[in-house]
Amino acid sequence: MGNKISNPNNISNTNNTNNGTSSASISDVEKKSPPPLVSNGKNRKIFWIIISLVAALIIAAVIIVIILVKKDKNIDKATKLNNNITSEETKKSNQESNKLMQESDEEKNKKSGTLHSSFCGTSKLKMKPKTLNLTKLNNMDSTSSSSSYGPISIGVDFNSFKQPSKMSSSIFSKIRKIILETANEFRKFLQIKHQNIPLIDSDKKVFLEGCNLNTIGSNFKNYLTLYDLIIFPTFDNLGDYTLAAAGACVFTGNSDKPRPVGGVLYINTKLNFEKTNTDLYMKSVLFHEMTHVLVFEPELMRVLNIVKKEGSNYYISSSVVLNAIKKHFGCNSVTKFYLENQGGEGTLGAHWESRYMLGDYMVSTAYPGAVMSDITLALFDATGYYRTMHYSGGLFKFGKNKGCDFLEQKCIEDTKPISDEFCVLPDEPKCSSARNMKLSCYIIDYSNYGIKIPEKYQYFDNNYLGGFSYADYCPVALEDHADDDYFNYSCNVGTSTLASEYGETIGYDSLCFMSSLLPSSSSKIETTGPICYKVKCNSKYKNYDVQIGSRSITCPTNGGSMSDPYFKGNILCQKYDDVCQSDNDVVCSEMFDCFTKLAKNDGYSYGVNNIEEYEEIIKCCEKGSKINYKFTNLLLLMIYILFIL
Numbered sequence: 001m002g003n004k005i006s007n008p009n010n011i012s013n014t015n016n017t018n019n020g021t022s023s024a025s026i027s028d029v030e031k032k033s034p035p036p037l038v039s040n041g042k043n044r045k046i047f048w049i050i051i052s053l054v055a056a057l058i059i060a061a062v063i064i065v066i067i068l069v070k071k072d073k074n075i076d077k078a079t080k081l082n083n084n085i086t087s088e089e090t091k092k093s094n095q096e097s098n099k100l101m102q103e104s105d106e107e108k109n110k111k112s113g114t115l116h117s118s119f120c121g122t123s124k125l126k127m128k129p130k131t132l133n134l135t136k137l138n139n140m141d142s143t144s145s146s147s148s149y150g151p152i153s154i155g156v157d158f159n160s161f162k163q164p165s166k167m168s169s170s171i172f173s174k175i176r177k178i179i180l181e182t183a184n185e186f187r188k189f190l191q192i193k194h195q196n197i198p199l200i201d202s203d204k205k206v207f208l209e210g211c212n213l214n215t216i217g218s219n220f221k222n223y224l225t226l227y228d229l230i231i232f233p234t235f236d237n238l239g240d241y242t243l244a245a246a247g248a249c250v251f252t253g254n255s256d257k258p259r260p261v262g263g264v265l266y267i268n269t270k271l272n273f274e275k276t277n278t279d280l281y282m283k284s285v286l287f288h289e290m291t292h293v294l295v296f297e298p299e300l301m302r303v304l305n306i307v308k309k310e311g312s313n314y315y316i317s318s319s320v321v322l323n324a325i326k327k328h329f330g331c332n333s334v335t336k337f338y339l340e341n342q343g344g345e346g347t348l349g350a351h352w353e354s355r356y357m358l359g360d361y362m363v364s365t366a367y368p369g370a371v372m373s374d375i376t377l378a379l380f381d382a383t384g385y386y387r388t389m390h391y392s393g394g395l396f397k398f399g400k401n402k403g404c405d406f407l408e409q410k411c412i413e414d415t416k417p418i419s420d421e422f423c424v425l426p427d428e429p430k431c432s433s434a435r436n437m438k439l440s441c442y443i444i445d446y447s448n449y450g451i452k453i454p455e456k457y458q459y460f461d462n463n464y465l466g467g468f469s470y471a472d473y474c475p476v477a478l479e480d481h482a483d484d485d486y487f488n489y490s491c492n493v494g495t496s497t498l499a500s501e502y503g504e505t506i507g508y509d510s511l512c513f514m515s516s517l518l519p520s521s522s523s524k525i526e527t528t529g530p531i532c533y534k535v536k537c538n539s540k541y542k543n544y545d546v547q548i549g550s551r552s553i554t555c556p557t558n559g560g561s562m563s564d565p566y567f568k569g570n571i572l573c574q575k576y577d578d579v580c581q582s583d584n585d586v587v588c589s590e591m592f593d594c595f596t597k598l599a600k601n602d603g604y605s606y607g608v609n610n611i612e613e614y615e616e617i618i619k620c621c622e623k624g625s626k627i628n629y630k631f632t633n634l635l636l637l638m639i640y641i642l643f644i645l
């Protein structure tokens with residue numbers, strides 16, 4: 001594959017509109033007095049020439065002012081983004097490289113076909129550290145003079161984002177929009193302290209060849225006046241098993257506390273962008289990739305003392321993250337929490353270990369209905385330069401309060417699952433741990449793919465039977481494979497719905513329950529399975545209503561099996577605290593929807609309310625703006641010539 005980013009078109013020497021120069025010229029225009037009225041016929045010709053010149057000057061001045069006001073408007077918006085923060089700060093209490101990522105065992109995927117796609121792929125990108133001459137960048141102006149925290153501003157440089165020949169214009173523009181929407185999602189929960197810090201010296205060798213930074217040049221500098229981080233997206237052929245790849249390219253700060261300020265994002269042209277729910281699927285993938293740029297990179301985390309390396313493996317050593325881990329699992333004795341120990345460079349250490357963290361969006365594969373855990377939020381916090389609004393919605397429940405045994409024992413002991421996150425019956429229907437997907441137990445015969453399961457991950461008499469390879473071959477709930485749509489079995493956007501008599505509702509307020517409820521009049525025999533029901537939380541009574549068709553059943557605070565005279569069968573209610581937010585009636589079921597709901601519920605303003613506004617800001621630094629700058633210079637030259645005349 002072409003593993004380099006094609007050159008972003010530089011804004012060579014046309015970067016900043018010089019406000020000083022422009023306003024000086026306008027002053028000159030204003031100082032110029034109109035010529036005296038002349039009645040003498042001989043002077044009439046001169047009079048009209050002067051009048052014409054003055055008229056031309058006024059028109060030129062008006063055009064310049066319009067251009068400058070337009071530019072200021074863009075800058076104002078960016079400033080507004082930063083300023084929103086100050087008021088937020090008082091309102092809220094403080095809760096408290098470079099390699100590209102990638103990939104898992106592509107070879108295994110090839111062999112097993114039915115296994116799941118990898119998220120990222122670095123090996124192909126040949127991202128070896130490269131020393132670059134970044135003198136110009138190091139001399140750049142400061143990124144911002146503000147020292148307060150504010151929603152992170154992620155800019156996107158689309159100069160290398162070219163429409164693939166086989167892609168329609170509508171799909172191309174859709175993906176462009178999804179990239180912007182994804183960048184905007186971070187603003188809802190992530191803040192950053194804007195600082196005057198120079199880019200790291202090039203001799204630290206923290207740059208990647210694939211970032212091709214020598215071609216970014218002054219363009220990058222323009223962006224950094226408005227943004228905390230710039231993403232450079234591009235399409236590339238990443239093969240059949242890799243969805244996307246991304247990694248930080250350039251850093252600011254001290255070498256012992258580098259902060260990414262630029263990163264590349266590769267999107268595989270082979271992805272099918274026309275399936276149902278592509279928008280949400282792509283957003284999930286890109287959200288994962290951008291998180292790699294922001295923080296989840298093993299060497300970056302090692303430098304920041306968040307992880308330590310042991311052999312080829314990495315484990316969490318940061319107390320901030322360890323505390324979140326202890327709290328989530330209910331295990332105070334954790335001292336080392338290992339990251340993904342399988343896969344190649346870019347997967348290993350660059351993702352959560354699926355055995356412990358399945359369902360968090362930073363595991364190495366595209367897990368359906370993935371959510372953000374409080375542990376991932378803590379990872380952002382542990383950098384020291386990000387501050388998170390804790391808007392996870394408590395959706396991540398894999399292993400929650402299951403104690404140290406969950407982390408230390410084998411997932412299957414004596415042929416029994418140690419916890420209901422694991423299973424032993426192939427295809428047994430289950431809800432996902434986040435309760436937003438209808439899934440089934442994944443157990444396959446690896447001998448069909450010529451794969452031998454490592455002895456320590458063998459849980460069955462048949463040593464070739466195993467579960468999800470990235471979860472140490474533990475049998476877990478995964479999505480049935482259906483290639484026609486994304487998120488077929490989602491409670492939020494799913495297309496695979498049950499017959500109406502089951503009373504199922506698909507939507508963003510719906511959650512998955514194990515249920516056998518059917519109307520008493522139904523001729524069907526009740527069998528327990530996952531069903532999506534709409535939920536309404538009652539924070540006042542610490543209970544919640546589950547809507548089944550046109551009726552509802554109230555689930556009590558402590559959960560348990562519930563029935564209703566209208567129905568035969570029963571529903572297994574989860575505890576109130578596992579379904580509802582403790583202090584409000586918001587129902588969280590899907591990660592991005594949860595960010596929005598909780599931010600709004602909190603009165604949290606993140607500056608950009610719609611993607612059109614975001615796009616308008618982006619325009620300031622794209623190619624089009626160069627025309628404006630050049631046009632401005634041309635006008636100034638015209639005015640100068642007129643004065644000389």
Ligand SMILES: [Zn+2]
Nearest residue numbers: 101102119120
């Ligand atoms: Zn990844």
